[in-house]
Amino acid sequence: MQGRPLFLFIFAAYFRKMIQDLLKTAIAKVLNQLYGSAFVPTDITIENTSSDFEGDYTFVVFPYLRLSKKNPEQTATQIGDELLIHSTEILKFEVVKGFLNLTIKDSFWLTFLKQAATEKSFGMAMPNSEEPVLVEYSSPNTNKPLHLGHVRNNLLGYAVAQILRANGHKVFTCNLVNDRGIHICKSMLAWMRYGNGETPETSKLKGDHLVGKYYVIFDQHYKKEIGELVQTGLTEEEAKKKAPIMLAAQEMLLKWEQNDAEIVGVWKMMNEWVYAGFAITYENLGVQFDKYYYESNTYLLGKEIVQEGLSKSVFYNKDDGSVWIDLSEEGLDQKLVLRGDGTSVYITQDLGTAELKYEDFNCNRSIYVVGNEQDYHFKVLQKIAQKLGKSYADGIYHLSYGMVELPEGKMKSREGTVVDADDLIADMVLTAEETTKALGKMEGESEDHLKKLYHTIGMGALKYFLLKVEPKKKMLFNPAESIDFQGNTGPFIQYTHARIKSILRNVSATESFNFTDEKIVMSVIEKELVFKIYQYPLVIKEAAKELSPGVICNYIFELAKQYSAFYHDHQVLNEANADQRSFRLNLCKLTADIIQSGFGLLGIEVPEKM
């Protein structure tokens, strides 16, 4: 607890008592007093009053009728009367059937507003006050460029890390690059056979796209060979296993694991091309990592763990030397952990990586942002870690997200039905440019500034579009319908921010935002805006609990919408009453701050003008 008193002072805001908690405490007390019960505040649930009724918070009394032995209206009224005596925050109440709607005094909201406006990072928890968390995301294969599915992964991972930080966690991020395995051998083989020494320089192709091209070429030859074998009477299944080009790829993988100089040389070269390409895409997406792991490094450690598992009799050998684990008692199947030829499979290296991650970061909680097609894989991984008695086993958490689908179904790299990440980014930026020019509000700005703005808006639209959908749900992307810039979108929210900034630019830096409570008359719209602002800290908590950036998206949109209604109906700069003007300036400032802060959690920038 050393140093805590100082922090208490500096971070006083972090310990602000939420009105909801005060109400719960008061309600529990009243119930106990009236009915001789023994409720504690956490037993009580209150909710925001529906906008159709007057009030701020609602307490539903139906569950307590047994105790009161009165009808709902009488019960609610009785509790309400007592609450008025016990709480200094409640102005009045209204009873509708079994619903006790409580209205909080304006002075409470006004005091809150003034205080919040002075905070540097309203809504954020004290940094590094919570347990450390490791977030792995992105985790690309090195045989093809990133597509829309990867974009969702990257944005999710980045946002989840930010949200956890906002909740006080120390967060580390890492990227596990799947740089070895049969897939990269396919690209290598095709390039060695058909590439004629082509490089990113000679082809003018981004490195990851060049390698991806050969992945497709491999698949074309593979399919052709399968066709020919089927002609000779083999079944499709047999043909897939016996196609010469596939056998050659498998042989290449074996050579690679034996450290064959030529193969390793090509492998290194082609991976470098891919990394150079990825770096550009990551830069555009605005993601970065504390540490990269490479499967080519971790799979060996994985093999050691396989040995450990064998010696602990967690794993067993089959006759051909392959190593398995039997998880049928856990409702899973038997699972291969090492091939008969001694080469490792996906889970082999994941076991090694998990070990390494724990050694490096010592996080008991470790989040893997990986698609839901791997749900089974992660169940197996966790079970194995538990059976091996690893201390980090229980902290493994698979943040499983749904696939991004096209109208015709799932994207398939090999069949070329993918929405390429680089293309999509370029499209979005171009649309932002066209829209901005059409509106003609940015004439006279410098080229550099405009270029940055187009990127900000285009990426804002893309990121918001992908993040607003609940992670676990699959989502649909229709390339024929471009992503909107109006309504519930990133640009609308960015625009709201820009409009606020336009007001604040007209305020002198020395102007005080202070006001006298008694001189303020809050309209319904203003009151609802304050109420919305008040919720921000809770929303950040909720987003972390659910590991869902969508929670932030929904909230920021509602805030922006509420502000837009306010903006439309109320003057700020021309308000004659100085106190009312200051009050409104606080609303403006806090709304802008929250939009910037909330969007920051999503990795979305906000412009000063647009």
Place this chain on the structure above:
RNA sequence: GGUCUCUUAGCUCAGCUGGAUAGAGCAACGGUUUUCUAAACCGUAGGUCGAAGGUUCGAGUCCUUCAGGGACUACCA
């Protein structure tokens, strides 16, 4: 076959641990600009929450069954 998951307005999605008459955006239709940025605001229309049971004061939300979609169930990653 087994396991998991999804189904809410024409389309894309919200709906916190069960609570009041199920909400947004887009698309459609109508209105708003001499006033801080109209990428905006306001209004109209649009729903038996996949179906049927059950649990209870109360179910879009929890349980069961069914239908339909998807994923996984590889010595692929």
